[in-house]
Amino acid sequence: MTDAQERNRRVTAADVARAAGVSRSAVSRAFTPEAYLDADKRRAILQVADELGYRPNAIGAALQGASSNLVAIVVGDTPSPFDKEVATALAAGLNAAGKYPIMIGGSQAVSRAAVSDVLRYPLDAMILRTGSLSPDFADACGKLGIPLISSGRIMDRPLVDNVCVQNEAGMEMITDLLLSRGHKAFGFIGGPSGFGSAGRRRAGMMQSLAKAGLDLTAEVTGDYTVQSGFKAVEALLAQAPVDAILCANDAMAIGAISGLRQRGLRVPEDVAVTGFDDVEMAGWPEYRLTTVRNPINDMVAAIVDLLEARINAPRRAGETRWLTPEVILRETH
Amino acid sequence: MTDAQERNRRVTAADVARAAGVSRSAVSRAFTPEAYLDADKRRAILQVADELGYRPNAIGAALQGASSNLVAIVVGDTPSPFDKEVATALAAGLNAAGKYPIMIGGSQAVSRAAVSDVLRYPLDAMILRTGSLSPDFADACGKLGIPLISSGRIMDRPLVDNVCVQNEAGMEMITDLLLSRGHKAFGFIGGPSGFGSAGRRRAGMMQSLAKAGLDLTAEVTGDYTVQSGFKAVEALLAQAPVDAILCANDAMAIGAISGLRQRGLRVPEDVAVTGFDDVEMAGWPEYRLTTVRNPINDMVAAIVDLLEARINAPRRAGETRWLTPEVILRETH
DNA sequence: CTGTTAGCGCATTCAA
DNA sequence: TTGAATGCGCTAACAG
Numbered sequence: 001m002t003d004a005q006e007r008n009r010r011v012t013a014a015d016v017a018r019a020a021g022v023s024r025s026a027v028s029r030a031f032t033p034e035a036y037l038d039a040d041k042r043r044a045i046l047q048v049a050d051e052l053g054y055r056p057n058a059i060g061a062a063l064q065g066a067s068s069n070l071v072a073i074v075v076g077d078t079p080s081p082f083d084k085e086v087a088t089a090l091a092a093g094l095n096a097a098g099k100y101p102i103m104i105g106g107s108q109a110v111s112r113a114a115v116s117d118v119l120r121y122p123l124d125a126m127i128l129r130t131g132s133l134s135p136d137f138a139d140a141c142g143k144l145g146i147p148l149i150s151s152g153r154i155m156d157r158p159l160v161d162n163v164c165v166q167n168e169a170g171m172e173m174i175t176d177l178l179l180s181r182g183h184k185a186f187g188f189i190g191g192p193s194g195f196g197s198a199g200r201r202r203a204g205m206m207q208s209l210a211k212a213g214l215d216l217t218a219e220v221t222g223d224y225t226v227q228s229g230f231k232a233v234e235a236l237l238a239q240a241p242v243d244a245i246l247c248a249n250d251a252m253a254i255g256a257i258s259g260l261r262q263r264g265l266r267v268p269e270d271v272a273v274t275g276f277d278d279v280e281m282a283g284w285p286e287y288r289l290t291t292v293r294n295p296i297n298d299m300v301a302a303i304v305d306l307l308e309a310r311i312n313a314p315r316r317a318g319e320t321r322w323l324t325p326e327v328i329l330r331e332t333h
Numbered sequence: 334m335t336d337a338q339e340r341n342r343r344v345t346a347a348d349v350a351r352a353a354g355v356s357r358s359a360v361s362r363a364f365t366p367e368a369y370l371d372a373d374k375r376r377a378i379l380q381v382a383d384e385l386g387y388r389p390n391a392i393g394a395a396l397q398g399a400s401s402n403l404v405a406i407v408v409g410d411t412p413s414p415f416d417k418e419v420a421t422a423l424a425a426g427l428n429a430a431g432k433y434p435i436m437i438g439g440s441q442a443v444s445r446a447a448v449s450d451v452l453r454y455p456l457d458a459m460i461l462r463t464g465s466l467s468p469d470f471a472d473a474c475g476k477l478g479i480p481l482i483s484s485g486r487i488m489d490r491p492l493v494d495n496v497c498v499q500n501e502a503g504m505e506m507i508t509d510l511l512l513s514r515g516h517k518a519f520g521f522i523g524g525p526s527g528f529g530s531a532g533r534r535r536a537g538m539m540q541s542l543a544k545a546g547l548d549l550t551a552e553v554t555g556d557y558t559v560q561s562g563f564k565a566v567e568a569l570l571a572q573a574p575v576d577a578i579l580c581a582n583d584a585m586a587i588g589a590i591s592g593l594r595q596r597g598l599r600v601p602e603d604v605a606v607t608g609f610d611d612v613e614m615a616g617w618p619e620y621r622l623t624t625v626r627n628p629i630n631d632m633v634a635a636i637v638d639l640l641e642a643r644i645n646a647p648r649r650a651g652e653t654r655w656l657t658p659e660v661i662l663r664e665t666h
Numbered sequence: 667c668t669g670t671t672a673g674c675g676c677a678t679t680c681a682a
Numbered sequence: 683t684t685g686a687a688t689g690c691g692c693t694a695a696c697a698g
Contacts, residue, residue: 010455010478012675023685028677035677036683053476058453059395060675063690068392070435075421081613084417088408092439095447100454102403102433106425114428120391121433122343143386145343226617258618280414284559285591286619345691356669361693368693369667393691396674 011054020048031056067311068122074104074115076130080224080251082277086129086151086296093300097308099124119144125307127151147310149303153196154320161306162320163299167197167276170292170325171204171246174274177290177327178244179212183272187218187242189232189252195224201248201276217242222252229255233263243271244333250275250282253289257332273332288331298323344387353381364389400644401455402431407448408438409463413557413584415610419462419484419629426633430641432457452477458640460484480643482636486529487653494639495653496632500530500609503625503658504537504579507607510623510660511577512545516605520551520575522565522585528557534581534609550575555585562588566596576604577666583608583615586622590665606665616663623666626659 013027020027022045029035030045049055062068071094075087087103094101102121104114111130119126119140125147138157141148148160155162178186188205191198209216218239222228229252236242245260247253253275257267267273268290275282275291282289302321310316346360353360355378362368363378382388395401404427408420420436427434435454437447444463452459452473458480471490474481481493488495511519521538524531542549551572555561562585569575578593580586586608590600600606601623608615608624615622635654643649 010675011476014675024676025678025685025687028675029684032677038683041683053473055453055477056677057455057675059392059401059455060690061453061677062392063396063675063692064677065690066677079421084421087421087436088412088417088438091436092443095437095439096443098450100435100437100447100451103420103424103436104428104433105421106428110425110429114433117431118433120388120394122390122392140386143344144388230618254617262618281614284587285563285595343691347691357691358669358671358693361691362668365693371667374667389693390691393674394693396676396691397693398674399693 010057011052013054013056016045016049016052016054019052020045028056062122067124069099069124070102070121071099071124071307072102072104072115072118072121072126074111074126074128074130077106077108077111078225079105080249081279081281082249082251082294083129085279086299089296089300090127090129090303093304094307097304099304099307101127116140119146122146124311125149127303127307128153128155145314147307147314149306149310151299151303158318159315160318161310162318163302163306163323164197164320165294165299165323165325167200167325168204168207170276170294170327171201172208173325173327174276174290174292175205175208175246177329177333178246178272178274179208179214181272181333183244184214185217185240185242185244186214187236187239187245188216188220189229189236189245189247189256190219190221191224191248191252192221198224198248205246222248222255224249224251226251226255226258228252230259232256233259237263245271245273247273247275250277250279250289250291253291253332254281254287257287257289268332278328282328283330290330290333291328293326293328295323295326343390344385346387346389349378349382349385349387352385353378361389395455400457402433402457403435403454404432404457404640405435405437405448405451405454405459407444407459407461407463408436410439410441410444411558412438413582414612414614415582415584415627416462418612419632422629422633423460423462423636426637427640430637432637432640434460449473452479455479457644458482460636460640461486461488478647480640480647482639482643484632484636491651492648493651494643495651496635496639496656497530497653498627498632498656498658500533500658501537501540503609503627503660504534505541506658506660507609507623507625508538508541508579510662510666511579511605511607512541512547514605514666516577517547518550518573518575518577519547520569520572520578521549521553522562522569522578522580522589523552523554524557524581524585525554531557531581538579555581555588557582557584559584559588559591561585563592565589566592570596578604578606580606580608583610583612583622583624586624586665587614587620590620590622601665611661615661621664623663624661626661628656628659631656 017024029037128150151163220232220235278293350357362370461483553565553568611626
């Protein structure tokens with residue numbers, strides 16, 4: 001049994017060097033493909049390293065100046081189905097790019113503290129998927145040299161990169177679709193005003209309606225949850241009868257469909273319903289929701305791309321990537 | 334402008350010491366609550382540190398022997414809704430405990446490579462939420478001194494901790510419920526054989542059925558997805574008519590409900606359906622699924638608890654925590 | 667109470 | 683091609 005095992009200590013390059021009868025530098029070189037090292041020697045060292053279960057400690061390397069490959073992802077406190085899909089896809093995409101995503105979430109208080117503490121790590125970047133974050137926070141990141149990438153919401157700050165779907169265009173497209181089907185009395189279930197996306201989506205709808213010479217018939221604000229969509233139906237119908245309900249996201253649309261059915265109304269025969277995001281559940285047989293796709297794969301690709309660009313050029317100007325939405329035709333329009 | 338900012342370098346304790354006119358150790362002490370340091374001096378140092386945007390670099394501290402506070406979470410390649418809920422809750426729970434979860438996921442190939450590479454970090458622990466992982470992998474963790482916590486599946490290895498819901502008991506409870514309602518012809522939609530949970534759940538059901546002197550009427554194996562539950566209905570009914578369908582998880586139960594409705598069958602009047610896990614969607618108005626709760630909060634609490642216990646006593650024997658399932662009565666039984 | 671010193675594991679420079 | 687020496691940022695032991 002080796003010394004390292006006896007002491008229950010992690011095996012280090014020095015242990016491998018001792019066991020293989022070479023210098024510590026040789027071990028380091030064995031794990032650096034482009035370093036000069038006799039091929040046989042390298043093989044022998046890697047052999048010994050494998051037997052001992054040695055892997056270079058990333059912490060030592062990071063201290064040396066290497067990239068930490070650590071990336072924080074901050075999600076909101078009550079993640080919607082869409083947020084969860086994004087988090088999963090983002091983690092996979094970062095893994096594929098050789099990065100390690102640290103998830104920050106939980107209640108407002110917990111995540112605020114965690115976000116602040118995670119800055120103690122020399123992160124490659126911080127990815128924001130949450131609505132509001134105090135502006136002095138961006139300064140803190142700047143001082144620490146940690147790049148910020150905002151997704152789903154534009155942060156208009158010097159070195160910050162942004163990735164966002166074209167909310168207005170997407171909502172215009174789906175509003176036009178309903179218009180083309182002859183709908184005239186539109187209800188809207190909007191999102192919380194704190195979210196930038198909610199306002200942009202509403203604006204896109206209003207734009208289309210205005211072009212058609214129509215006004216909104218009824219409007220209710222939800223909180224992006226299924227439950228709020230369900231309850232919004234009653235409030236909406238109390239304002240005026242409608243023949244189409246546009247929702248600012250899929251979760252509320254799903255709730256609205258149930259709310260309508262419970263009142264004996266058929267979707268889409270009596271009232272059409274549309275969503276935004278195209279979450280997995282939108283395609284489930286009970287819903288078959290007509291919606292606007294917020295392309296997660298494109299989002300992940302753009303984030304990974306911006307991340308790599310910024311690592312290569314830390315001082316480059318902030319860039320904004322706009323994702324193209326797409327109308328998904330199913331059976332609720 | 335300070336030297337550190339000019340060079341776009343992270344501010345270090347040395348920078349703060351220079352700016353505050355104290356020694357580096359004093360700066361270190363200022364950030365260590367229990368260290369001896371004149372109160373005024375500490376205040377002054379923290380003041381300067383704040384202005385400079387300094388935070389102790391966790392990498393340096395970790396190298397020093399401090400815990401890295403980094404914990405890897407490995408999820409499967411095609412996470413179900415339940416997996417996503419677990420991942421979100423686990424991340425939040427770890428954050429609250431001052432730990433930073435690194436998510437590992439994506440395709441089989443990507444996550445295999447990522448899992449191997451992430452071991453370069455001196456992780457506090459690795460949490461496994463995925464089905465199969467080669468056994469030599471546990472050895473690798475052992476050699477590196479990285480504790481393993483397996484959730485949802487028992488890993489019977491010396492120092493490995495486990496957290497798992499009582500699958501058999503849960504399934505027995507819900508089978509008994511259907512039995513007490515007078516159901517006689519049972520169909521079962523099972524999970525993939527690679528998952529330990531699928532077999533245990535089936536066993537619990539068979540146990541209850543045997544006690545009642547009944548046998549299974551029809552059986553189909555799905556892959557834990559909604560789609561597979563939907564398609565399983567046809568195969569099941571082709572075998573024999575049933576008046577109750579038990580499913581090994583909620584996603585398949587949700588699919589089965591839709592499959593039944595599409596064939597003009599009413600749930601639960603014609604056929605009862607039950608699930609397992611109690612995901613968020615199980616409570617949605619279109620489903621109102623009667624199911625067995627797999628208690629996520631308890632799971633997270635147990636994992637955090639085991640993690641802390643193991644950090645305090647790295648050589649303690651592996652412990653298994655059994656979570657208590659609970660039948661959730663809704664409207665499909 | 668405080669400054670000086672050593673060493674964590676590593677990659678890399680320098681000198682051979 | 684190789685080994686010895688250096689320093690990354692930090693904490694803790696030591697000496698004052």
